[in-house]
Amino acid sequence: MIELRGVTLTYPNGTRALDDIDLSIGKADFVFLVGHSGTGKSSLLKLLYRECLPNSGEVTVDNIRVDTLRRSKVPALRRNIGVVFQDFKLLPNKTVWENVAFALQVTGARSKDVMRQVPRCLDLVGLSHKSRMLPGELSGGEQQRAAIARALVNNPKILLCDEPTGNLDPSNTTEIIELLQRINLKGTTILVATHNQAVVDRMRRRVVRLENGRILHDDERGYYFRGLGQSPILSG
Amino acid sequence: MQLTAVGTVAVTIVMLGTFLYVRDTVASFGSGILKQIEIAVYLNDNVDDTQAAAIQAKIAGDPRVTSVRYIPRKEGLREMRERLGKDFDTSLLTANPLPNGFRVQVGNADDVPAVAASIGRIHGVAKADYAADTVTKLLHAAAVLGRIGLAMIALLIATAAIIIANTIRLTVFARRREIAIMQLVGATNMYIRMPFIAEGIVAGVLGAVVAIAVLAIAQAQIIPKIAATLAFLPLHVNGLQLAGELLLTGAAVGLVASWFSVGRYLRV
Numbered sequence: 001m002i003e004l005r006g007v008t009l010t011y012p013n014g015t016r017a018l019d020d021i022d023l024s025i026g027k028a029d030f031v032f033l034v035g036h037s038g039t040g041k042s043s044l045l046k047l048l049y050r051e052c053l054p055n056s057g058e059v060t061v062d063n064i065r066v067d068t069l070r071r072s073k074v075p076a077l078r079r080n081i082g083v084v085f086q087d088f089k090l091l092p093n094k095t096v097w098e099n100v101a102f103a104l105q106v107t108g109a110r111s112k113d114v115m116r117q118v119p120r121c122l123d124l125v126g127l128s129h130k131s132r133m134l135p136g137e138l139s140g141g142e143q144q145r146a147a148i149a150r151a152l153v154n155n156p157k158i159l160l161c162d163e164p165t166g167n168l169d170p171s172n173t174t175e176i177i178e179l180l181q182r183i184n185l186k187g188t189t190i191l192v193a194t195h196n197q198a199v200v201d202r203m204r205r206r207v208v209r210l211e212n213g214r215i216l217h218d219d220e221r222g223y224y225f226r227g228l229g230q231s232p233i234l235s236g
Numbered sequence: 237m238q239l240t241a242v243g244t245v246a247v248t249i250v251m252l253g254t255f256l257y258v259r260d261t262v263a264s265f266g267s268g269i270l271k272q273i274e275i276a277v278y279l280n281d282n283v284d285d286t287q288a289a290a291i292q293a294k295i296a297g298d299p300r301v302t303s304v305r306y307i308p309r310k311e312g313l314r315e316m317r318e319r320l321g322k323d324f325d326t327s328l329l330t331a332n333p334l335p336n337g338f339r340v341q342v343g344n345a346d347d348v349p350a351v352a353a354s355i356g357r358i359h360g361v362a363k364a365d366y367a368a369d370t371v372t373k374l375l376h377a378a379a380v381l382g383r384i385g386l387a388m389i390a391l392l393i394a395t396a397a398i399i400i401a402n403t404i405r406l407t408v409f410a411r412r413r414e415i416a417i418m419q420l421v422g423a424t425n426m427y428i429r430m431p432f433i434a435e436g437i438v439a440g441v442l443g444a445v446v447a448i449a450v451l452a453i454a455q456a457q458i459i460p461k462i463a464a465t466l467a468f469l470p471l472h473v474n475g476l477q478l479a480g481e482l483l484l485t486g487a488a489v490g491l492v493a494s495w496f497s498v499g500r501y502l503r504v
Contacts, residue, residue, distance in 0.1 A: 072425075074422075075425075077422070078422035079421070083420055089413070091417065102417070102418075102421075106421060106423035106428075107421065107423055150421070
């Protein structure tokens with residue numbers, strides 16, 4: 001589903017964000033991308049939805065070569081990729097329903113589809129009863145669920161999450177991760193960039209650790225820190 | 237914020253409209269004069285009627301010539317009397333000093349010198365005369381005026397375009413979060429552009445409508461006064477056509493300006 005081959009990304013200021021990355025993620029995989037701030041996690045996600053282009057190497061998403069994709073084809077690519085951010089990026093003057101519907105409407109969807117898809121997604125994230133509320137009236141966790149509903153409304157094959165729980169307390173964090181797990185079970189490939197050791201260690205999914213723009217290790221059923229095992233504080 | 241754009245477009249288009257109006261008036265005044273310019277052809281005295289007819293046919297055969305009128309010497313004298321009136325006592329003349337001739341009109345004033353020269357070379361023609369100085373000066377003035385006009389129009393339109401572009405840029409900036417999300421979820425650039433372009437066109441058209449209203453009022457108030465003092469000016473500019481042109485200009489300026497100002501935000 002996602003293939004990176006020898007990908008190098010250097011920012012205009014000379015910083016090397018990613019250095020010769022090889023990574024392969026299969027369909028319906030659930031992968032954590034971990035590492036310190038500034039190790040290239042966000043940059044890697046941006047390459048996938050073509051927010052930026054690599055200096056060298058190949059980026060393939062769902063059999064589409066993203067690095068050579070014509071600009072006019074970018075919208076089609078992005079309809080296949082849902083993206084969720086730490087700061088939710090909801091429109092503050094639109095209701096939850098409108099925020100979710102907006103993502104569908106701007107792709108030119110028919111109102112019949114909007115009326116069908118929006119309730120489905122709100123139901124999936126458990127926000128049906130708050131669909132008429134504005135983002136400012138919701139808790140952080142609810143806002144993130146609204147953002148996930150928006151990311152899912154186009155039925156993407158891939159969901160990219162950039163620090164999805166960075167602004168949330170532990171109980172909201174659990175809620176969001178469980179939601180991502182449910183979405184994953186329906187066959188959506190999920191890639192989560194995170195700092196949250198507790199989440200990674202509890203989930204025991206594939207963990208890719210980036211350091212200084214390189215992949216330090218890549219473990220099936222891994223931990224946040226390799227070899228340390230589950231943190232004693234969090235066990236139980 | 238929109239008001240600024242509409243207002244500036246209105247002011248610009250009022251200036252543009254005034255300019256076009258003046259230019260049209262001068263142009264139709266000028267072409268009126270140019271149309272009146274004739275080539276006076278005088279024949280040699282020994283040319284008989286058959287030869288004169290042949291010469292007339294030859295002149296009329298030139299595609300640039302629109303009309304050739306035969307002026308027998310008697311009519312020439314009568315015309316001269318009419319033109320000079322009391323200043324010239326024709327009764328002093330013992331004989332008609334004028335030769336037979338033609339009055340030749342040319343479709344395009346630019347061609348007058350060339351046509352006159354070629355008529356002058358025809359056997360039997362004594363002289364082909366025209367108001368050389370007036371024609372060349374008028375042609376030159378018309379050309380210069382046209383060029384100044386084009387430059388002025390370009391400047392005015394550029395001003396309006398820049399102001400619309402800046403206004404739209406403000407709107408785009410205010411809605412950059414929405415635009416970012418639209419791009420993220422896969423809206424096409426065309427879809428994102430559309431509302432801003434519509435806004436630009438509306439600003440341009442509204443400005444033009446205001447300007448046309450102002451111009452119409454000005455025309456109703458001012459033109460009769462000018463017409464009273466300067467009766468020779470042809471003040472019958474086609475108002476509807478001018479209004480249409482100004483509307484189209486407003487819309488086009490709005491379209492182009494907004495297209496570019498949104499485009500800068502759509503780069504990936």
